Amino acid sequence: MDAHRKDTRSSDIPGLCRACEARHRGVCGALSASQLVSLNKISTRKLIGSGAELIGENQETNSYANIISGVVKLTKMMADGRQQIVGLQFAPDFLGRPFRMDSGITADAATDVNVCSFPKAVLERMIKETPELEHKLLEQTLKELDEARDWMLTLGRKTASEKVASFMYLIATHSNPEADPDSARFQLPLTRSDIADFLGLTIETVSRQLTRLRKDNVVHISNNRHVEVPDLSALAERAAL
Amino acid sequence: MDAHRKDTRSSDIPGLCRACEARHRGVCGALSASQLVSLNKISTRKLIGSGAELIGENQETNSYANIISGVVKLTKMMADGRQQIVGLQFAPDFLGRPFRMDSGITADAATDVNVCSFPKAVLERMIKETPELEHKLLEQTLKELDEARDWMLTLGRKTASEKVASFMYLIATHSNPEADPDSARFQLPLTRSDIADFLGLTIETVSRQLTRLRKDNVVHISNNRHVEVPDLSALAERAAL
DNA sequence: CGTTGACTTGATGCATCTCAAATTAGGTGG
DNA sequence: CCACCTAATTTGAGATGCATCAAGTCAACG
Incomplete structure (x- = not known):
């Protein structure tokens, strides 16, 4: 080619x-x-x-x-x-x-x-x-x-839960070798502390928002790092995208 | 030349x-x-x-x-x-x-x-x-x-008062045709609402932080738009620069 | 089995937002 | 120049979202 x-x-x-x-x-x-x-x-x-x-x-x-x-x-x-x-x-x-x-x-x-x-x-x-x-x-x-x-829009104008959802969406769409546009499965490349530094939040707030996403079945997390997103559009919704 | x-x-x-x-x-x-x-x-x-x-x-x-x-x-x-x-x-x-x-x-x-x-x-x-x-x-x-x-650093990690000081410092250093590196005098190119949208804050918070800068004699403001900064390094201090 | 580091959860405080009203600036017509 | 009008800004009081401080859980590892 x-x-x-x-x-x-x-x-x-x-x-x-x-x-x-x-x-x-x-x-x-x-x-x-x-x-x-x-x-x-x-x-x-x-x-x-x-x-x-x-x-x-x-x-x-x-x-x-x-x-x-x-x-x-x-x-x-x-x-x-x-x-x-x-x-x-x-x-x-x-x-x-x-x-x-x-x-x-x-x-x-x-x-x-x-x-x-x-x-x-x-x-x-x-x-x-x-x-x-x-x-x-x-x-x-x-x-x-x-x-x-x-x-900058995320940092300046989104709420903590929108920020965390935006981050998860970013990673999901960047580590998605499979062509499936609806779901994703990946390892988080960042620690909670890194995520907080990326989102302008504290570790604790990131953790709380992640458990909320988990409880609402928007994401499934195992071993703190392995993530499954059954429905990317639901995640995008949370990210206010 | x-x-x-x-x-x-x-x-x-x-x-x-x-x-x-x-x-x-x-x-x-x-x-x-x-x-x-x-x-x-x-x-x-x-x-x-x-x-x-x-x-x-x-x-x-x-x-x-x-x-x-x-x-x-x-x-x-x-x-x-x-x-x-x-x-x-x-x-x-x-x-x-x-x-x-x-x-x-x-x-x-x-x-x-x-x-x-x-x-x-x-x-x-x-x-x-x-x-x-x-x-x-x-x-x-x-x-x-x-x-x-x-x-992004300003949006994610600075306090409201640091943000407003950062903005004033940015404008001061960009509209400083005179070679004086210590003081500045200029017209604000943005409304309070624009400043708020630039800093990820509300109009009210911007206003409060500006009056604080004014009361502390870091800046002098007349007619809402005309600004004088007698000591740029004092402003930089407030901006956490 | 104790230690360590990463993460979660809980309780409280504070910075900023929200809602509301007062004040000021700028324009327009008399 | 003044009276009025509208938009912009300031100021105040109260609500809230996130930070802070402090334990508690969990997994990895020697």
């Missing part, structure tokens, strides 16, 4: 890239086979353990990455310790801020995360050569901007 | 563009003099009255614009009428969503607004010719994303 794209016979594509989502839906889709080869030579796969820091004040500021699997949380923190999760990223999202680095955001692995990492300089050179790459970055950035603004 | 940029002797630049901020700090900075000329031929200056809709469900979906002066508010609305302002835009920001139009956002003039408007198709053709233009758009989008995420 990629036959129409110049220079991309699958035999030329590096093995690691062949199965990678980033080549289809992510930024690597803008690259030719030869570019993939040269990028692949210097890129490294890494497994980041849950909780580890990917981008922060201190380390690893001179490389970009694509998420292969797992969930990454972007967090902002105030001087007194209050914090807010300002975004969640899933495969095959691009990780890292082009042409800047000091937006006061840290990126942590919410679950175990596999990334494909490569030096900043190499990608920035490719951007100059391939305008299509910058276009992909613009598209992802616009998508993130839309998501951020959606969430 | 533009001498090093190819093709931009000021005599070639259209008169209307010469004084325009968008040519310096906005997207038009990516265009050559000849491109400015051709864009200028088909672009129109418009004065949008305070409160009028610039982009919405209904009208004017096939043109982009640059803000020449004034403030534009981007609003999201829920089915039941609750609404949240998800962004404010000032000169020389670019207005309009490239390659998409359905993000459920409406753009209204918060004050009287002057825009320089041009057809969607023309700009999109120029983007294909001039990668630098797409780079400018990416830069603005990244800036908006940073601002959106900053505001």
